[in-house]
Amino acid sequence: MNMIQAINSALDVVMDRDATVTVMGEDVGYFGGVFRATAGLQAKYGKTRVFDTPISEIGIVGVAVGMGAYGLRPVPEIQFADYIYPALDQLVSEAARLRYRSAGEFTAPITVRSPFGGGIFGGQTHSQSPEGIFTHVSGIKTVTPSTPYDAKGLLIAAIEDNDPVLFFEPKRIYNGPFNGHWDRPAENWSRHPAGEVPTGYYRIELGKANVVRAGEAVTILAYGTMVHVALQTVADMGVDAEVIDLRTLVPLDIETIEASVRKTGRCMVVHEATRTGGFGAELAALVQERCFYHLEAPVERVTGFDTPYPHSLEWAYFPGPVRIGQALKKILKD
Incomplete structure (x- = not known):
């Protein structure tokens, strides 16, 4: 699998195992996401578990926090990491603090997926790397994989975690690690080699390099x-x-x-x-x-x-x- 396929497989595996897992975001449903990471999931699991949202990042994450507090495990997608800033207040002031401010009565088991970084000619508003902002916030876990195998195992672990996780996906290697020159754009980048990824369930513990x-x-x-x-x-x-x-x-x-x-x-x-x-x-x-x-x-x-x-x-x-x-x-x- 390449990384996109591995992420799709991870979502499929956890949704099959746990009926509380839901996928939400802009174009994630019928269209399957701009990078096709959620392709086929709505057809398999229905429109109540995989659904499109308005173009409102603060709304997407705010709804996810509420869903998490009431027992679901939402996996919202922010279409590009550059668009995450409108949701900053919900992530920092609500999701990150919910466990502490409720003395453990409520949690925010949400996993916010988002492509980050450059390399696809996305320009200023589709290429940013904001991970440092969130590593500063106590109560949020921040994950970024480098291989398809790790992407699947880490994503499953993130979704099963009871705390909010920011899952940043390096879109420059979505279609496989580039096997050539790293100082200029790749030719035929969609044909780069992928990696061996098990089709079933496995997880990689968060916090292990x-x-x-x-x-x-x-x-x-x-x-x-x-x-x-x-x-x-x-x-x-x-x-x-x-x-x-x-x-x-x-x-x-x-x-x-x-x-x-x-x-x-x-x-x-x-x-x-x-x-x-x-x-x-x-x-x-x-x-x-x-x-x-x-x-x-x-x-x-x-x-x-x-x-x-x-x-x-x-x-x-x-x-x-x-x-x-x-x-x-x-x-x-x-």
């Missing part, structure tokens, strides 16, 4: 599309790097990170979002706090730039092999 490449020279922390960019870069350069796919930003698997950095003595963070206030800053601070006496060089960050998303310069904005390579040379030289 994955060491996708073992190494001794430097630790690279990444998530989503940037995992593949980092892997390709170190392979091309022949660097003995340990690459960790965070998978879950909150809760964060700090134990795996700490063990790796204590071993390698060097750490680099790679993410597509803008630099200032990005999740990489939190990672750098945590590594410095926990591994200071093991570090042989400052923690490096390779990120997007502090600028509105530059549609015409999209591929210069992304952290790619050139910028990651330059940072690797610098950190290994120190």
Whole structure:
């Protein structure tokens, strides 16, 4: 399966197992979603469990919070992560706080799915990476997969979780990890290879990172599309790097990170979002706090730039092999 198919399979599996799971959002019903992630679900489960909503993100999430409080497990889709801001108040002031303000009487077991990041020529309003905003909010879990296998297992775990989860899907690799040049648009991107994904039920525990490449020279922390960019870069350069796919930003698997950095003595963070206030800053601070006496060089960050998303310069904005390579040379030289 590619990632879209894996997400569709996850939704199908949990809806078949649990009648309280509902899917909602703009165009998710008859049309099957703009990326086809919900294709066929309405025909199989009916219009009361898979239904279209008005173009109102605050309404979509607000209704989902109420449904969750009354015993359902809604999975609302925000069509693009750029559109999530109108729903910010419902997510931050209602969903994130409901368990605490009700002393556990009510919960908000909602999983908000949303495509994020660039790479599909979507321009300024279809390409943002807002994950750092939500990692700041106590009470919300933030997840982003990098492979079809992880996407399905993590999504099932997120839907079954009793707390609100933001599930950000890197649309640049929706149709499979790109197997080629990461510094320019892919040709025939819909034909990229996918990954082996079981058709049945399985779950991947939230809060567990994955060491996708073992190494001794430097630790690279990444998530989503940037995992593949980092892997390709170190392979091309022949660097003995340990690459960790965070998978879950909150809760964060700090134990795996700490063990790796204590071993390698060097750490680099790679993410597509803008630099200032990005999740990489939190990672750098945590590594410095926990591994200071093991570090042989400052923690490096390779990120997007502090600028509105530059549609015409999209591929210069992304952290790619050139910028990651330059940072690797610098950190290994120190």
